[in-house]
Each structure stands twice: as C-alpha cells, then as structure tokens.
Amino acid sequence: MASDPLAIPRLTGQTIRWEKRQRRSDLSIKGKAYIAGAYEHPTRKAPDKSIAQLHAEVAKGALEDAGLTKADVDGYFCAGDAPGGAMAMVDYLGLKVKHFDSTDTGGCSYLVHLGHAAEAIAAGKCSVALITLAGKPLTAAPPPRATGAEHDFEVAYNATTHNIYGMCAMRHMHDFGTTSEQLAWIKVAASHHAQYNPHAMLKDVVTVEDVLNSPMISDPLHRMDCCVVTDGGGALVVTTPEIAKSLKRPLVRLIGQGEAIKGPRGGEALDLTYSAGVWSGPVAFAEAGVTVKDIKYASIYDSFTITVLMQLEDLGFCKKGEGGKFVADGNLISGVGKLPFNTDGGGLCSNHPVNRGGMTKIIEAVRQLRGEAHPKVQVPNCDIALAHGTGGLLGVRHAASTVIMERV
Amino acid sequence: MSDKPKLPSPQGNPESKPFWDAATQGKFLFKRCNACKEPHYFPRALCPFCFSDQTVWEESKGEGKIYSYSLMRKSAAGPYAIGYVTLDEGPSLLTNFVDCDLQTLKIGQRVKVVWKPTDGAPLPFFTPI
Ligand SMILES: [Zn+2]
Numbered sequence: 001m002a003s004d005p006l007a008i009p010r011l012t013g014q015t016i017r018w019e020k021r022q023r024r025s026d027l028s029i030k031g032k033a034y035i036a037g038a039y040e041h042p043t044r045k046a047p048d049k050s051i052a053q054l055h056a057e058v059a060k061g062a063l064e065d066a067g068l069t070k071a072d073v074d075g076y077f078c079a080g081d082a083p084g085g086a087m088a089m090v091d092y093l094g095l096k097v098k099h100f101d102s103t104d105t106g107g108c109s110y111l112v113h114l115g116h117a118a119e120a121i122a123a124g125k126c127s128v129a130l131i132t133l134a135g136k137p138l139t140a141a142p143p144p145r146a147t148g149a150e151h152d153f154e155v156a157y158n159a160t161t162h163n164i165y166g167m168c169a170m171r172h173m174h175d176f177g178t179t180s181e182q183l184a185w186i187k188v189a190a191s192h193h194a195q196y197n198p199h200a201m202l203k204d205v206v207t208v209e210d211v212l213n214s215p216m217i218s219d220p221l222h223r224m225d226c227c228v229v230t231d232g233g234g235a236l237v238v239t240t241p242e243i244a245k246s247l248k249r250p251l252v253r254l255i256g257q258g259e260a261i262k263g264p265r266g267g268e269a270l271d272l273t274y275s276a277g278v279w280s281g282p283v284a285f286a287e288a289g290v291t292v293k294d295i296k297y298a299s300i301y302d303s304f305t306i307t308v309l310m311q312l313e314d315l316g317f318c319k320k321g322e323g324g325k326f327v328a329d330g331n332l333i334s335g336v337g338k339l340p341f342n343t344d345g346g347g348l349c350s351n352h353p354v355n356r357g358g359m360t361k362i363i364e365a366v367r368q369l370r371g372e373a374h375p376k377v378q379v380p381n382c383d384i385a386l387a388h389g390t391g392g393l394l395g396v397r398h399a400a401s402t403v404i405m406e407r408v
Numbered sequence: 409m410s411d412k413p414k415l416p417s418p419q420g421n422p423e424s425k426p427f428w429d430a431a432t433q434g435k436f437l438f439k440r441c442n443a444c445k446e447p448h449y450f451p452r453a454l455c456p457f458c459f460s461d462q463t464v465w466e467e468s469k470g471e472g473k474i475y476s477y478s479l480m481r482k483s484a485a486g487p488y489a490i491g492y493v494t495l496d497e498g499p500s501l502l503t504n505f506v507d508c509d510l511q512t513l514k515i516g517q518r519v520k521v522v523w524k525p526t527d528g529a530p531l532p533f534f535t536p537i
Contacts (some may be wrong), residue, residue, distance in 0.1 A: 149423075149450070149452070150450055151419070152418040152419055152420065152424060152428075152450075153424075153449075153450035153501070153502075154450075154502050155416055156415050156416050156504075156526075156531050157490050157502055157503055157504045158480070158483065158485075158488060158490065158504070159490060159502065160480065162478075162480065163478040163479075163480045163490045164478075164490070166478030166479075166480075167476040167477060167478045167490065167491060167492065168476070169478075170476045170477060170478055170515065171475065171476035171515065174476070174515045215481075216481055217480075217481060217482075218478045218479065218480045218481065219477075219478050219479045219481075220478075221478075264492075264500065264501075264502070265456060266446075266448030266449065266450075266452070266456040266457065266499060267447075267448060267449045267450075267494075267495075267498070267499030267500040267501050268446065268447075268448065268457070268498070268499065268500075270475055270492060270494065270500035272475075272476055272492070395476075395492075396502065
C-alpha cells in the first residue's frame, strides 16, 4: 500500500505546523477580490497570429467582459508562456502597473496568479489585476522545461508528460487496483460535455471502449487518456469588491486559495499516488470555510485522466484509492453524476492552450457561477465552485493550486 | 535507447564532481547525512531533510527494485521505459530500464545498475537481475 502523505514523519511535522497555524481572518483573501472579467480565446489553431498578439487579444476580451479598459489595469500577472516575461509584456500591451508577478509553475500558474492577485488586491497593492495566458504549440514548440540541480541526474531519461503521468497511473493501479476502464470514464464524461461546446477541439462523444481501443501511448495511458494540444489562450480580470459591484457582470468572488510544491525530496518515501493537492486543498478549504460537500461544480486539470483521478482523491472528494470507483459510471457528467466537472470539455476534449490547463479551468468555473455555461451542462444553483490544477511533471516535480470561488 | 550513442554528457559542478568521478570507475554513490543519518539521492552538499552540512559519500551496491515504470511506445529513439528504482539503501531515483524485454517489466522487480557511456562520465541505467 502507498504511504499516507500525512503519516510520513518528516512531512507530518511540517504539515501539522503548517496546517495548525492559525489563519487570522483579517489576513485572509476571503471575499476581498472578485473575478470581474474572464475570456477564453475561441481559436484552437492560430498560425496567422503571434504569441504576444494572442495575449493582447485575450487581455482585451477579459477587460471587455468586465466592462473595464486597459487604462484601469494596475496589476499584471503572467507565466512562462508570455514572451519575454512581465517586463516585455507590460511594454508590449502598453500597460502601466504598480504590481506584477511572473510566478511560473507550469499549467497551474494561473490558479496561483489568481490567489496572488487577490493577495495584492487585499493588501492594496493594486485594484485591477490582469492575468494572461496564450501560446501556439501547434505552430512552434514551446520553450523547453526549465531544469534545476537535478539536470545531470535526470535529463538523459527522457521524462515526458506522457511517461511521467503513466508512471503515476501504473503505481496507482498497483496500489489500489484502479483500472483503465475507470480512467476512461473521465474522458467519457469530458466528451459528453464537449459535444455542446462549439469551440471544442474534439466534439464527439466517446465510450469507455473507444478509450481502451485507442493506441497505447505510454503504459497504461492510451491516446484518449491524454489531453489535446491547442493554440489559444485566456485571461482574467481580478478586482476589488467596490469596483466589481460597480460593474454590470454577475458577482463572483474568491473565498479561498492554496498552493504547494511536491518533488522526490531526495528519494525518501517516494509515493507517486498523491499530488501536492493534498496540501493546497486543505489550505483553500480552510480559508473558504467550506467542505467538499459544498462544491457544486469542480474544474479539475485534466492533462491526463490519471491527473483528474488523483486530484479528486487529494482534494477529498473521495478517499485515497477510491478515485476509480468515484469517477466511474458517469459520476462526473453534469446532470447525471454527483460531481459535474470540466463542463466545457476540459483539456481532454476542448482546449489546452500551450499545454497549460489552469486558466481554462478558472474560466469555466466562472461561467458556471455566473450561470453562463451551456444550458445543457449548466449546474443548477451553482453558488460555490472549485478550480484546481497541477503544473510541471506530476511524478517528478510539480506544483498544485486550489481556488474556491463563490457567487455573491 | 541505451544503445543510441548520443546520451548527454553530465555537465558536473563542484557539488556533484565526486559522484561523476566515481561513476567513471563504475562506482555508484549516494549521500548520507551524519546528523540525521538519512540517505538521499541525487546528492546535495546540505542534507535536504535537516540542512546539516555533514553529508558524506557512500557507495551503493547498485541494486534495488522497480517502484513504478511506464513504457513509452514511440519516440525518435524508439520505445523506452522510464521508471523509479528504490535502492536497497533507501533512496528512490529516476532512471530508464535497459538491456531487457521492456514488455516484461514489473513493479517490485529486482534490478541492478548498468553504466552507459557518454562523451563525459557514464550515466547510471538499470536492468533486471
Ligand atoms: Zn540530515
């Protein structure tokens, strides 16, 4: 059996100190920042545009959605996909900002940015924060993943997303009896949602059998266990309660966020069956003052089917090892199961701009909270939603971030 | 892919030099902390558990078992198997499994280190015993 992450002595000491640390409510971001604008680029293939241009287009889209202008922006957030980083982007976009953050933790960067933007707004560092993601991996390969001190000791082994997430799935199956059929249900649920999304890359509903019959890419993951590769992007505008209430959009506010990083830690007590979500989740839930039972809709980063299954377990939607049972039989399909997830079709079917899925996870959660998801997948009375993702390589070094949002 | 000639040469640095020097003599080193007694890999000057600088080199027998693996069915260099080995001495490390029928790999299988040449120091891979 896999070890319990909270039972590893060395980790436990840190985790207890960390989680028992009293959060002073006046230092919380709860209710102090609103998501006023959200925009997903409709493109999935953009050979005729530049990457910086796509950033500008999503920035414009999110500001128009909010009813704000570029001149209102005084904070900017971007990650490794932004050409030249914050300095080059602020200049290219013609912004004048007094706060910026270019934290890069792969696909979950934008979930981290959302939390950091809320912190900055709560501290009065800025009042209208813009977060952008865009890129075009179909036209040109994204820059190589940055490496650290481990470089010489790992680079020769050709870690890719496919084989690293495959290793996690292999060990999860070994420890808990998780099956390929159960993983396939995650793709099936995503495809049921994608059929209603006119922009989705893959709109066909698929069956468990379709997934199992798709070619094996890296054992035990089949092609249909893997997300799509798309050009595109998305952006968010985060602002103060006062400004949000002066706008005409439905009110969606942030009530909790957590972030964490997990790696092999010197090779001690290696356990690939859990992610850093076991640490980011409890922090976000504690700050929000809600539990998994309160979550009406969940956006869960679906780089691969196994990513979803592990994160659902780590966030406490089911017990560790029971994710297979939890996702089976359509439990993630809106209107059918208990936990509607990724109602836009997610990264598995709709969109995965620059191989970074965190932004689109937030955007679909905002649509759900506003009541603006497609009517066929809209969750009734969706008042509290969660968006969660990992970035980096799940089975090696990765970050996770959990965001909990509320319709006011 | 182990028989493809172009494995990247370790760049090395003052912190890792003893590891690569030993590797050229076929010795597989890891580090142990004299303060907390815990072993770790890849090697650090300061212990990643207690931050003591009293870390010392120790030679591994180079044997362990497969913690997990995944067989990449296609790549520019052909199929290859990535995975983690848990050394008998304790630490787990990322590697590739080579010189065997990749279809028969199993979690828990016993493996041992094999060195593969580069233009510089050789690199540790693992093969079933
Ligand atoms: Zn130590």
